[in-house]
Amino acid sequence: MPEDDARAAADPTSPVEYARLRELRRIVAGPVADDLDRLRERVENPATRARDVGGVLPDAVKLSAGRGEQLGESLAPIVGSAIRVSVRKDAREFGEALFPVMGPAIRKAIAESIRGTIQSFNQAMENSLSVQGLKWRFEAWRTGRPFGEVVLLHSLVFRVEQALLIHRETGLLIQHVAADEAVTQDADLVSGMLTAIRDFVHDSFGAGRGESLDAFRVGELVVWVEQTADLVLALVIRGTPPEEVRVVQRETVESLQVRIGEAAVKYDGEQARFAAVRPDLVDCLRSQYAKKSGTRAPVYAWVVVALVMLGLAAWIFFAARDNARWRGFVSRLRAEPGLVVTAAGRHGSGFVVSGLRDPLAREPDSLLARSGIKPGRVRQQWQSYSSAEPVFVTTRARRLLEPPDGVSLAAEAGRLSLAGAVGHAWLAAARPKFDYLPGVDRVVTDSLLDIDLSRRVAAVESAVVRFPLGSTRPTARGQAELARQYGLVRQVLALAAEVGARVQLEVVGHTDQSGLEEKNVTLSRDRAAFVRDRLVAAGVDSSQVAAQGVATAQPLGDEATEDGRALNRSVTVRVNVTGVKVSPGQ
Amino acid sequence: MSVTHKKVCMLGSFAVGKTSLVRRYVHSIFSDKYQTTVGVKLEKKTVPVDSGEVVMVIWDIYGETEFQSIHRSYLRGAAGLMLVADGTRQSSVDALAGIRALALEESPNATGILLLNKADLATEWRLNSETERKLAEGNWPVLRTSAKTGEGVEEAFLALARQMV
DSSP, X not given: OHXXXXXXXXXXXXXXXXXXXXXXHHHHHTTHHHHHHHHHHHHHOHHHHHHHHHHXXXXXXXXXXXXXXXXXXXXXXXXXXXXXXXXXXXXXXXXXXXXXXXHHHHHHHHHHHHHHHHHHHHHHHHHTOXXXXXXXXXXXXXXXXXXXXXHHHHOEEEEEEEEEEEETTTOOEEEEEEOTTOOOOOHHHHHHHHHHHHHHHHHHXXXXXXXXXXEEEETTEEEEEEEOSSXXXXXXEEEOOOHHHHHHHHHHHHHHHHHHHHXXXXXXXXXXXXXXXXXXXXXXXXXXXXXXXXXXXXXXXXXXHHHHHHHHHHHHHHXXXXXXXXXXXXXXXXXXXXXXXXXXXXXXXXXXXXXXXXXXXXXXXXXXXXXXXXXXXXXXEEEEOOOOOHHXXXXXXXXXXXXXXXXXXXXXXXXXXXXXXXXXXXXXXXXXXXXXXXXXXXXXXXXXXXXXXXXXXXXXXXXXXXXXXXXXXXXXXXXXXXXXXXXXXXXXXXXXXXXXXXXXXXXXEEOOSSXXXXXHHHHHHHHHHHHHHHHHHHTOOGGGEEXXXXXXXXXXXXXXXXXXXXXXXXXXXXXXXXXXXXXXXX | OEEEEXXXXXXXXXXXXXXXXXXXXXXXXXXXXXXXXXSEEEEEEEEEETTEEEEEEEEEEXXXXXSOOOOGGGGTTOSEEEEEEETTOHHHHHHHXXXXXXXXXXXXXXXXXXXXXXXXXXXXXXXXXXXXXXXXXXXXXXXXXXXXXXXXXXXXXXXXXXXXX
C-alpha cells in the first residue's frame, strides 16, 4: 500500500518513521550523537549536575570576587541565614569557633575600659588639686599677663591636632587632616615612619599577633593609634585626652574599615579616591578647654573675697576694740588727779601719750594694765609737775608741816585751811613753811586752836582788878592783880605775834549797885580807862586797847553779899584774837 | 591628572651607597640617624609619569650586615624595589638575588630595578659576565648609577615609577 506507506512516512510520530530518522542521524552525526546523549543525561541528571558545579564553584567564586561586590552582596543574606541556622542548631559549637577571634577582642575592650576608668580617675584627682588656680593667678601676676590668658594656656585639656589615616600594609597615607593651628610635617613621610617605628617596636619586643604600639607620648604630645585589618588611624593629640577620644577614634576607624576596607585592600596610592573620608577624620579633631578654671575661678574669688572680708572684719573689730580701749585709757588718764594729758594718738601700730604728772599721782601703768592694751604698744612721755588738786595740796602740806594728830587740812582755790588743836610751838614752827607750800597761796588758821595761847587768854580774862568803893584807883590786891594781868597780856601778845594772830583788848569797867547809876557809869569808865592807860603805859599799843564802862550791867558777883559787891567793883579785860582760835567753843 | 603614592623599598648590602645615591634627589624630614637606630629612613620623591605624578615614598632600609638583619616588616606592601649594589664589590652584587627573594616574599606583587652604583669607578669594577647575566634574568632593568656624579639616578627613579603605574 504505497499510499499507506507514504502516509506513514509523512507522520514523524510513527514508529517506522522514528526508526528511519534515528538511522539517518546515526549515518549523518556519527559519534557526535553519543556525546549529545551523554550531555543530555548530565544536564538532566541532578546528581551529575551537582558534581559538575561543585568542581567549578571555587574557581567561579574566585573569578566573581575579582569582578566586584556583586557576589558578596548575593551571598550576604545566605551567609547570614546560614550563621543563624548554625547558632540555632548548636550555639556552643559556634561560640567555640568564634572564641579565638572574640577572646582577644573582648580582653582588649576590657583592658581599654579599665585604662579609661583609671585615666578618668587620674583626671578627677588632678582636677581636685585646687592649688593650681592660685598658681595660675601667681603666674599671671608675675608675668603681667591677663589671668584669662594664663588660664587659656593652661586649661587646654587636649586638642587633637592631626588625624592620619594610613594604609596598614604599605604605610602609605590615605588621608590626612590637621587642625588650623597645628604644626605639621610631611604627612606622607610621617605616616611611613610611624608605620616603620610601629613595626620596629613590634619586632623588637616580640609582641604577639594583633598587638602593636598603640600610644606614645612626646612632651605635651601624645600619639594614639588604632588599627583594623587594613587601616591605621593615628591621632596626634596635645595634652591629656580623655578616653572618649579613644572611643571616637576606634569607632571611626572601624566604620571606615566597613566602608572602604575592600577598596583599601587594593589601595593603589591614589589619595584622591578617598577624599570622602575627610569629614570622618575632621570629626576626630576634637578639643577641650578645661572648664574647671572657669568654674573654679569664682570659687577661688569667693574664697579670697570671704577671707579678705573676714580679715577686714577682724581688722575692723580689733581696730575698733583697740580704739575703744585707747579712748577709755586716755579718758581715765584725763580724769585721774595729778595727770594732765597734753597729747594722745596713734603711732604706727601702737599708741603714744604725753603730758604732765604729779609725783603723787597714780602710776599711769596701773591704769594701762587695766585697760586691756598691751603695755608694749603704748609709749608714754610724762613730765613732772605739781598739781593744784586739793588732794595733792593737802597731802604735800601734811608731809611738809607734819601736823599733830587731829588736825585736818582742807584746800580750795589756793587756800589751805587748818582745823583742830595744836600746841603753840608747832604752830610757831610751821608758820614760816606756809609760804613754801606748793599750790597754796594762803594758809587759814582761824579754825586752829592754839592751846597755849588759849590758856594765856583765859588767864588774862579771868583776872579781876578790884577797886575800892567809889574809887578809880585799884585796891592793893587790885594793883598786884593788875601787874600780873599785864604780864599775862604781854605773853598773849607775844604768842599771838609768833603765830600771826591779831589781838584786840577790851578793858571793861564795873561797879556795884550802890550809888546813882549815872555816877556808876562814869565811875566804871574811869576805872576802865585807868587800867587801859596803865597797859598802854606798860607798852601795849594803844590801838590794841579799848575801854568801856558797863556800870552794873554785867555784874561779876552776887550783889547781895559784900564779897559779891566787892567783886563787882572791878575791871576785867576781854581778849579778842583773830587769826587763830583761842577758845574751843569758838 | 592623578597623583599616586607608592611605597618603594631601597635595599642593598651595607655601604653600597644607597643613601648617598638619593640624598640629592629626594626630600626627607628625618636625619640619617634613623637608619642606624630604627633601621630605616623615609624619603620622598615625586616623579612625573604619563598619567600624572607618582609620589615615591622611599623606605631607605639600612644595609644588611652580619650584625643586623633587615626588618622584614619594612618590606611589606612595597610597590617598587630599588636594589642597589656596589659595582666594585662583587659580594654586594651577589647579595642582590637573596635580597630580591626576601623582598618578594613580603611583597610578591612588587616590581623592581637593579642599580649598580659607583659607575664613576667603573674601571675598577670586577663583575664577570656570568654575574651580569644572572642579574638580567629577573626581567628587571639593570642601570648603572653614580651617587658622585648623579649619573643615572633620575633615570632610575623615572624607570621605576613607570614600572609601578
